[in-house]
Amino acid sequence: MDKYLKTADSDWYKQxxxxxxxxxFACFAVLFVRLFFLQIIKGGELRRLSENNSIRLQRIDPFxxxxxxxxxxxxxxxxxxxxxxxxxxNARPVDQTLNKLSKYLGVPDVELAExxxxxxxxxxxxxxxxxxxxxxxxxxxxxxxxYDLPGIEVNVKPRRHYLYRxxxxxxxxxxxxxxxxxxxxxxxxELRSGDLIGKLGIERAxxxxxxxxxxxxxxxxNATGQVVxxxxxxxxxxxxxxxxxxxxxxxxxAEELLSGVTGAAVAIEPSTGQVLALASSPSFDQNTIVGxxxxxxxxxxxxxxxxxxxxxxxxxxxPPASTYKILTAIAGLEEGVIDENTVFCxxxxxxxxxxxxxCWKKGGHGCVSVVQAIAESCDVFFYQVGQAVGVDRLAWYxxxxxxxxxxxxxxxxEARGLIPTAAWKQRRTGIEWQxxxxxxxxxxxxxxxxxPLQMAVMVSAIANGGTRFKPEILMKVETAxxxxxxxxxxxxxxxxxxxxxxxxxxxxxxxxxxxxDKGTAxxxxxxxxxxxxxxxxxxxxGRKEGEEEDADLPDHLKPHAWFVAYAxxxxxxxxxxxxxxxxxxxxxxxxxxxxxxxxxxxxKDQMRRLILANSGKGKQ
Amino acid sequence: MFDRRFVQYFDWGLxxxxxxxxxxxxxxxxxxxxxxxxxxxxxxxxxxxxWFGAGLLLMVVCFLFNYKLLDRYAHAVYVFCIxxxxxxxxxxxxxxxxxxxLVLGPVSIQPSEIVKxxxxxxxxxxxxxxxxxxxxxLRQLFTxxxxxxxPFALIVRQPDLGTALLVVLIxxxxxxxxxxxxRSFLYLFTSGTVAIPLVWFLLKNYQKxxxxxxxxxxxxxxxxxxxxxxxxxxxxxxxxxxxxxxKGTQNALSFxxxxxxxxxxxxxxxxWGFVGSAILILVFLLLIVWGLNVAYSCRDPFGTILAxxxxxxxxxxxxxxxxxxxxxxxxxxxxLPFVSYGGSSIATMMIAIGLLINxxxxxxxxx
Numbered sequence: 001m002d003k004y005l006k007t008a009d010s011d012w013y014k015q016x017x018x019x020x021x022x023x024x025f026a027c028f029a030v031l032f033v034r035l036f037f038l039q040i041i042k043g044g045e046l047r048r049l050s051e052n053n054s055i056r057l058q059r060i061d062p063f064x065x066x067x068x069x070x071x072x073x074x075x076x077x078x079x080x081x082x083x084x085x086x087x088x089x090n091a092r093p094v095d096q097t098l099n100k101l102s103k104y105l106g107v108p109d110v111e112l113a114e115x116x117x118x119x120x121x122x123x124x125x126x127x128x129x130x131x132x133x134x135x136x137x138x139x140x141x142x143x144x145x146x147y148d149l150p151g152i153e154v155n156v157k158p159r160r161h162y163l164y165r166x167x168x169x170x171x172x173x174x175x176x177x178x179x180x181x182x183x184x185x186x187x188x189x190e191l192r193s194g195d196l197i198g199k200l201g202i203e204r205a206x207x208x209x210x211x212x213x214x215x216x217x218x219x220x221x222n223a224t225g226q227v228v229x230x231x232x233x234x235x236x237x238x239x240x241x242x243x244x245x246x247x248x249x250x251x252x253x254a255e256e257l258l259s260g261v262t263g264a265a266v267a268i269e270p271s272t273g274q275v276l277a278l279a280s281s282p283s284f285d286q287n288t289i290v291g292x293x294x295x296x297x298x299x300x301x302x303x304x305x306x307x308x309x310x311x312x313x314x315x316x317x318x319p320p321a322s323t324y325k326i327l328t329a330i331a332g333l334e335e336g337v338i339d340e341n342t343v344f345c346x347x348x349x350x351x352x353x354x355x356x357x358x359c360w361k362k363g364g365h366g367c368v369s370v371v372q373a374i375a376e377s378c379d380v381f382f383y384q385v386g387q388a389v390g391v392d393r394l395a396w397y398x399x400x401x402x403x404x405x406x407x408x409x410x411x412x413x414e415a416r417g418l419i420p421t422a423a424w425k426q427r428r429t430g431i432e433w434q435x436x437x438x439x440x441x442x443x444x445x446x447x448x449x450x451x452p453l454q455m456a457v458m459v460s461a462i463a464n465g466g467t468r469f470k471p472e473i474l475m476k477v478e479t480a481x482x483x484x485x486x487x488x489x490x491x492x493x494x495x496x497x498x499x500x501x502x503x504x505x506x507x508x509x510x511x512x513x514x515x516x517d518k519g520t521a522x523x524x525x526x527x528x529x530x531x532x533x534x535x536x537x538x539x540x541x542g543r544k545e546g547e548e549e550d551a552d553l554p555d556h557l558k559p560h561a562w563f564v565a566y567a568x569x570x571x572x573x574x575x576x577x578x579x580x581x582x583x584x585x586x587x588x589x590x591x592x593x594x595x596x597x598x599x600x601x602x603x604k605d606q607m608r609r610l611i612l613a614n615s616g617k618g619k620q
Numbered sequence: 621m622f623d624r625r626f627v628q629y630f631d632w633g634l635x636x637x638x639x640x641x642x643x644x645x646x647x648x649x650x651x652x653x654x655x656x657x658x659x660x661x662x663x664x665x666x667x668x669x670x671w672f673g674a675g676l677l678l679m680v681v682c683f684l685f686n687y688k689l690l691d692r693y694a695h696a697v698y699v700f701c702i703x704x705x706x707x708x709x710x711x712x713x714x715x716x717x718x719x720x721x722l723v724l725g726p727v728s729i730q731p732s733e734i735v736k737x738x739x740x741x742x743x744x745x746x747x748x749x750x751x752x753x754x755x756x757x758l759r760q761l762f763t764x765x766x767x768x769x770x771p772f773a774l775i776v777r778q779p780d781l782g783t784a785l786l787v788v789l790i791x792x793x794x795x796x797x798x799x800x801x802x803r804s805f806l807y808l809f810t811s812g813t814v815a816i817p818l819v820w821f822l823l824k825n826y827q828k829x830x831x832x833x834x835x836x837x838x839x840x841x842x843x844x845x846x847x848x849x850x851x852x853x854x855x856x857x858x859x860x861x862x863x864x865x866x867k868g869t870q871n872a873l874s875f876x877x878x879x880x881x882x883x884x885x886x887x888x889x890x891x892w893g894f895v896g897s898a899i900l901i902l903v904f905l906l907l908i909v910w911g912l913n914v915a916y917s918c919r920d921p922f923g924t925i926l927a928x929x930x931x932x933x934x935x936x937x938x939x940x941x942x943x944x945x946x947x948x949x950x951x952x953x954x955x956l957p958f959v960s961y962g963g964s965s966i967a968t969m970m971i972a973i974g975l976l977i978n979x980x981x982x983x984x985x986x987x
Contacts, residue, residue, distance in 0.1 A: 012753055013924050016797055017916045020928065021909060027939050028905045032898065034946045038856040039894040046856025050890075055853065057846055189717070216842040218849070232841035 062212030065239030081159035085127035091151025170311035173201025212239030245274035264312035273469025321536030324444030332385035346380035374509025386442020460575035463566035533565030535586030563590035645959035675970030682974025701738035704731035730964035740929035755799030862893030
């Protein structure tokens with residue numbers, strides 16, 4: 001008979017409590033047996049292990065992924081670096097040991113002692129790094145005198161190695177120790193202080209692919225710290241290999257020609273938006289950074305007035321100068337302000353609201369149509385087009401062509417540039433927009449600022465007939481075993497608001513820039529290849545009225561030279577934007593760089609096609 | 621008003637055992653902060669001392685009122701604690717990937733600790749009102765299961781798996797104590813055995829790996845497995861009489877993780893050896909049996925089940941913690957009652973002892 005237990009009748013509970021007590025005794029008996037087993041039966045053995053703190057954890061560093069260019073040319077890999085460590089508790093007397101070691105390493109022993117003193121938390125049984133990447137001779141010397149150097153150990157660690165010195169340094173980036181703010185961000189739960197992480201460029205943007213996963217092993221060591229046995233091992237997983245869209249030959253060609261000057265060059269494949277080269281000058285040597293710089297070296301590096309760390313290709317903001325006339329021409333044609341037959345006459349200056357606006361050519365261009373105006377870069381023609389279109393419509397076309405906006409390239413610190421509108425100026429300066437300013441704007445001077453990357457994206461979109469792609473830097477990612485992890489697809493970010501007829505006229509103008517006698521960039525001509533392009537000469541200081549030619553300006557006030565181009569003209573395979581700071585003339589300073597980049601890329605491409613065609617014939 | 625029998629029946633034994641355990645905890649903590657690698661954190665010792673004092677006060681408060689008031693206000697206590705848990709979800713402090721703490725001025729509290737008491741109280745009320753000798757049917761178990769699942773889910777969200785598991789174990793022990801009706805039990809048992817393999821198949825591979833590692837720390841030789849090896853070395857190296865107070869080398873070189881909280885037993889066992897550790901475990905055993913005796917002597921179902929629930933809480937925490945550091949159990953973060961560092965843990969345990977004393981000293985009232 002079931003009984004309701006609301007009443008105080010607790011015999012039923014009492015029986016159950018006795019059961020509970022029995023269970024408690026049983027469980028505690030197990031605890032006692034285990035305690036007895038550990039402390040009495042295994043006690044001696046475990047005491048011995050504890051005496052030397054014998055069970056240690058050793059970390060196994062993963063092999064960081066390798067970076068290749070589009071043709072599987074290796075750009076970054078790892079090489080062994082021999083590091084000398086000391087374990088203090090085994091190195092006593094420490095002074096003597098360091099003294100002997102300093103002879104073999106050729107480093108004063110004070111410096112070694114400083115390394116130990118510089119530790120945040122000195123622990124006597126953990127290895128302290130004394131010197132990394134010692135030469136092979138030093139390794140041999142230390143290994144031979146091993147028994148004379150207690151507590152000193154040499155271990156091998158992979159060290160990042162950038163194969164092409166100073167090449168694509170901004171693009172590839174470098175590694176550095178993870179900062180405390182990065183550690184605290186919670187984004188890297190598996191990393192610890194002292195771990196390396198990508199700090200710039202590809203190394204940073206694709207760090208999660210490249211990094212891999214560290215492993216480790218539990219080892220038993222003896223009293224002198226030598227490993228006696230390995231108990232358990234967890235293997236490290238190598239990082240994934242990254243293939244870039246870069247063509248190292250084009251990249252190197254650009255860097256070779258930019259060496260000695262300050263500037264940037266970007267090349268893009270118009271049909272996909274893949275970046276073929278992204279060069280910035282001056283550059284730096286990543287190998288010295290990963291090798292460890294002293295505080296003074298680093299300070300000198302980051303305070304260098306030439307700012308070698310800045311990637312000018314996407315962080316440099318320059319007035320677009322005459323390259324902007326491409327845009328003014330498009331805006332004028334599309335807005336119906338001009339058509340292909342519209343002719344403006346250029347006497348060498350244009351009078352507007354009581355002020356003379358000069359053309360770069362003193363004697364004037366005579367009467368020119370839009371195609372000729374582009375070819376000869378006539379300022380007076382574009383003053384009038386810009387004035388008719390107006391500042392805000394010009395800005396609208398600029399945005400549509402990708403200027404003044406983030407291109408979306410997957411690299412840190414991309415600059416936006418600046419495309420002014422009347423409202424922007426009012427907001428920023430509190431002064432109303434002056435119509436005269438539109439005139440300067442139309443020829444790419446004034447408030448306008450663009451990055452070389454934006455210009456390359458724009459010219460690439462014109463080259464392919466009007467499709468704007470996101471500039472893509474990553475081709476694919478593979479595991480160390482070669483299994484495909486990720487492959488990028490071209491990503492369209494917009495269509496240019498340009499009719500086919502307008503496009504034809506603009507392209508004709510760009511062709512004439514290079515290929516007619518009156519064109520401004522005859523220096524960009526290539527034998528056997530049709531190149532189209534546009535020069536630009538960006539004033540660093542405003543030209544004052546009545547001032548004569550600026551031939552005698554000091555170097556840092558000379559104008560920046562621009563050249564944007566694509567080739568071959570009929571079926572473009574490459575689009576290029578080059579800027580040379582204080583290079584004076586686009587035609588002389590920037591155009592030859594673009595020409596050589598085009599040559600380096602297209603000749604190889606033609607050669608490849610030729611070989612393919614020949615091998616095809618061979619089979620027939 | 622004041623009944624002299626309160627003094628006569630006052631359970632000095634419970635008070636003495638709790639103070640003894642707390643004292644041993646302070647001793648071990650002293651060793652950790654002076655000889656161990658945490659010397660920079662001497663403040664922890666002071667904090668624990670203050671919490672211990674505050675805990676004693678809470679204990680007094682908890683035996684002064686008649687515990688039958690708890691029966692009446694059980695739901696209010698429960699709802700209050702659940703609200704604290706919800707507050708943690710919104711305002712809790714993030715510490716290394718989990719959100720368990722409420723910061724109130726100078727003190728941080730961990731509501732998941734005190735929630736254990738709330739669950740014990742609310743279940744004691746429900747079971748004492750509805751108990752039959754035939755046991756509880758599935759339908760009757762619906763309410764208690766819901767009452768447990770709410771805090772369980774909230775604690776899992778933090779995430780604090782150790783405490784969430786404890787809540788379930790305590791509630792399960794109480795339920796088995798008041799008996800599950802035979803057919804319902806069989807039904808639960810068979811559906812459980814069928815469901816576990818089914819759930820296993822639904823799990824993703826990495827989730828399976830996690831569970832396997834949880835059950836067998838050796839699978840993670842660089843993390844939990846390494847900690848357990850170091851803990852076993854520390855305990856075993858204590859041998860019969862230990863290395864002596866402040867002389868534990870594993871402790872001194874900070875080979876033990878969380879040595880002031882979850883691994884405090886290893887520090888104690890290294891310094892005091894088998895003799896000391898066996899005495900510590902015996903004191904726990906004595907405390908639990910003492911508490912069960914309170915349940916035994918109480919003539920009121922609510923008091924009996926309440927006392928039983930509190931004993932279950934202490935029991936599971938001791939068995940899981942000591943079992944884990946000796947390598948018998950999965951690695952779960954469960955503090956050792958009265959001994960591990962942690963204000964909320966100490967306070968909760970002192971409240972628990974206060975309630976046991978409360979039930980014990982009022983047993984005459986029904987006679």
